[in-house]
Amino acid sequence: MEYPEVLRIEFSGGVAQKPRVLIRIDDRRCEIRTERWIHFLSLLAYRRLTQPMGGWVTLDDVRRLVRFSKLPLHSIGKYLLSHSTDLPSPFESFLSRHLELNTHGPYALYLQPDQIKTNSALLEQFIAWAYVPKSSEDRNWDFQWETVDTALSSFEYTSAQHALTNLIASEENSDPNTRLSVAWAYIYLCRIELECGRNPAMLTTATSRALELIRSLPNTHEKNLLASYIAAIQALSKAGADGFESQVQTHITESIQILAKVPIASSDKLTLLGGRYYQRAYEKTRRGDQAAAADDFKLSQKFYSRLKDTDEPRKILHDSGILEGSTLQYGIIRRVVEAEAASDEDLMDYAALLCDPTVSRLLMVNVATWIAKSFIQAGQLDQALEFVRDSIRRYTLLHDTLHYRSLIGMENDLLHRLGQDTKPQK
Numbered sequence: 074m075e076y077p078e079v080l081r082i083e084f085s086g087g088v089a090q091k092p093r094v095l096i097r098i099d100d101r102r103c104e105i106r107t108e109r110w111i112h113f114l115s116l117l118a119y120r121r122l123t124q125p126m127g128g129w130v131t132l133d134d135v136r137r138l139v140r141f142s143k144l145p146l147h148s149i150g151k152y153l154l155s156h157s158t159d160l161p162s163p164f165e166s167f168l169s170r171h172l173e174l175n176t177h178g179p180y181a182l183y184l185q186p187d188q189i190k191t192n193s194a195l196l197e198q199f200i201a202w203a204y205v206p207k208s209s210e211d212r213n214w215d216f217q218w219e220t221v222d223t224a225l226s227s228f229e230y231t232s233a234q235h236a237l238t239n240l241i242a243s244e245e246n247s248d249p250n251t252r253l254s255v256a257w258a259y260i261y262l263c264r265i266e267l268e269c270g271r272n273p274a275m276l277t278t279a280t281s282r283a284l285e286l287i288r289s290l291p292n293t294h295e296k297n298l299l300a301s302y303i304a305a306i307q308a309l310s311k312a313g314a315d316g317f318e319s320q321v322q323t324h325i326t327e328s329i330q331i332l333a334k335v336p337i338a339s340s341d342k343l344t345l346l347g348g349r350y351y352q353r354a355y356e357k358t359r360r361g362d363q364a365a366a367a368d369d370f371k372l373s374q375k376f377y378s379r380l381k382d383t384d385e386p387r388k389i390l391h392d393s394g395i396l397e398g399s400t401l402q403y404g405i406i407r408r409v410v411e412a413e414a415a416s417d418e419d420l421m422d423y424a425a426l427l428c429d430p431t432v433s434r435l436l437m438v439n440v441a442t443w444i445a446k447s448f449i450q451a452g453q454l455d456q457a458l459e460f461v462r463d464s465i466r467r468y469t470l471l472h473d474t475l476h477y478r479s480l481i482g483m484e485n486d487l488l489h490r491l492g493q494d495t496k497p498q499k
Contacts (some may be wrong), residue, residue, distance in 0.1 A: 078167065080184060082118055082191040088184070090200035096167045097140075103163040109140045110160065112203055113153065117172070117182045119200045126437050129295050137205040150176035156499045159454040180292055184337050221261065228435070230265050230473045237262050252286045256299055259283040263306045268435070270475040276310055297334045301345055305326035308352060313359065321356060325349050340380055347376035351399055358403075359408055370403055394432030398440060403424065405443045414451035427467075438468045438476040445483055458487040 078098050085091040094111050095104045103109060116138060121128030135141050135149050144152065154174050157165060168174065171183045182189070210355040217240045224233035237258045259279040266276040283303055287296050308324035328349050335342050351373035357366035367491035377396040402421050405415050415423075423440060426432045448457035461483045470476045 076146060078171070078184075078188065080114070080118060080167075080171075080182070080189050082115055082189070082196060084192060084195045084199070087195070089195045090202055092196075096164060098163060098167065101163065103161050103167075105160060105164050107156075107160070109152070111155075111317070112138045112140045113313050114182075115196065115203070118191065119196055121182045121184060122186055122189060122191075122193065129179045129181045129293075135178070137207065139203050142205050147176075150178060153180075173293065175293075179295060179395075181294065181337075183294075185337075223257075225261075225265075228470050228473065230269050234262065234265055237265075242481050252290060252294060253299065256286040258281040260299065260302055260306065267306065267309055268475065269473050270478075271377075276306075280306060294337070296334045298341055298345070300488050301328045301331040301335075304331065305345055305349060308349070312352060312355070318356065318360070322353070325356075338379070343376045343379050347373045347380070347395070347399075349373075350376065351403070354403065355406060358406055361410070363407070374400065387418060394426060394429065394436055397422075397426060397433060398436040402440045402443055405440065405447055408447045409443060409450050412450045413447065414453050414456070415447045419444070434468065434471060435474070435476075438464070438471050438474065438480075441468070442476050442479050442483075445480065449483070449487070454487055454491055458484065458491065461487065 080094065081095045081097060083093045083095065085093060092111055092115050094103060094114050095102055105114070113135060116134065117128060117130055119128075120130050120134075132149050134144050135153075136144065136146055139150055154176050157168060157174055160168070172180060173183075174180070217236055220236040221233050221240070224230070224236060241255055241258050259282050262279045263276055263283070266272060266279070280303055283299070287299055290296050304324045304327040308321050308328065311321045311324075314321075328345065332342055333346055350369045354366040354373060356371035357363075357369065374396065377399060380395070401419065405419055408415060408419075423437075423444060426437060426440075441460075445457055445461050445464065448454070448460060461480050465477070465480050465484060468477055468480070
């Protein structure tokens with residue numbers, strides 16, 4: 074796709090230490106020659122291409138650039154805002170459309186990755202050269218987040234929870250530039266609670282604390298993304314519960330409206346939009362409003378389908394294979410509402426996803442619980458018991474999750490209804 078506006082970073086003679094930063098607007102080109110701005114925009118471009126959350130850069134990040142390292146932290150934002158008017162007119166105009174400059178940060182380029190043209194290897198070398206090495210505190214912070222990611226990817230929720238708690242304890246009272254990261258840590262705790270259901274009070278506390286942290290921060294797009302995620306978690310915490318339909322709809326609508334303030338269609342934004350429309354479709358299906366639910370489901374699939382075109386890292390957690398898995402799950406939810414059993418075609422689709430190693434096991438155990446419910450609703454108790462027992466064996470690694478405990482509960486209930494021994498199966 075050919076974009077009318079492009080940011081280009083070239084390297085004179087192929088030397089990483091000599092970047093040139095240019096913009097192209099239609100057929101016009103303009104180059105920036107101020108060294109600090111070359112460093113700043115190169116870092117923004119690098120982050121946009123390689124880092125989560127659309128490439129956000131804090132004041133601390135900017136200060137670690139050699140050309141900014143001698144400036145006091147409070148002076149960096151003032152410099153960027155005041156000196157932007159000294160740039161060539163086309164560049165100033167370009168930045169006004171694609172960069173939200175302020176005195177406090179964080180900053181990000183509102184460009185699609187395809188709008189940034191550069192030699193990625195040389196850009197990476199330049200950033201390594203221009204960046205002051207991390208302190209031991211910075212490295213410890215990164216290590217703790219890596220510990221969280223590793224634990225979550227292997228469903229070791231207790232380890233992830235401990236790492237997040239340590240991370241919060243070590244950083245919560247530090248300077249404002251870490252508040253967003255601490256808020257993310259609280260939200261990850263919320264997500265663990267949604268999946269495991271161990272301590273509902275912790276969910277409320279962590280959500281409230283995350284909101285407190287971001288309220289005092291400037292109105293940036295990352296802040297809006299986080300606020301939308303908080304509203305989504307509030308909606309998910311009441312999903313499917315009788316008597317809370319109005320609250321759920323309010324939180325879903327709030328989440329979607331906040332996302333309208335985020336211009337970049339990143340994988341994080343697409344994940345949140347897809348999830349909220351899918352949840353809205355689910356709530357309407359529960360109430361029997363199938364026609365309205367179908368419209369929301371189509372919107373959810375529209376956003377999920379666009380995820381395959383975004384290979385950037387992400388901070389909003391979503392299950393791999395979400396498009397195919399949510400399509401199958403939605404069809405089975407409709408069968409549960411209509412008291413129908415999952416069809417042979419449904420089971421074939423389920424088996425096909427099981428064979429795909431890229432599809433999340435967490436997503437599949439969720440689908441499995443709905444298939445089991447469909448057999449129960451249709452009165453096919455023997456088939457339900459057989460399927461539930463197979464699922465319990467298959468998803469042992471997910472024993473900490475609500476979905477897995479739901480399968481255990483179904484097994485006990487089915488054994489009781491069928492008049493069989495209720496001792497756990499070995």
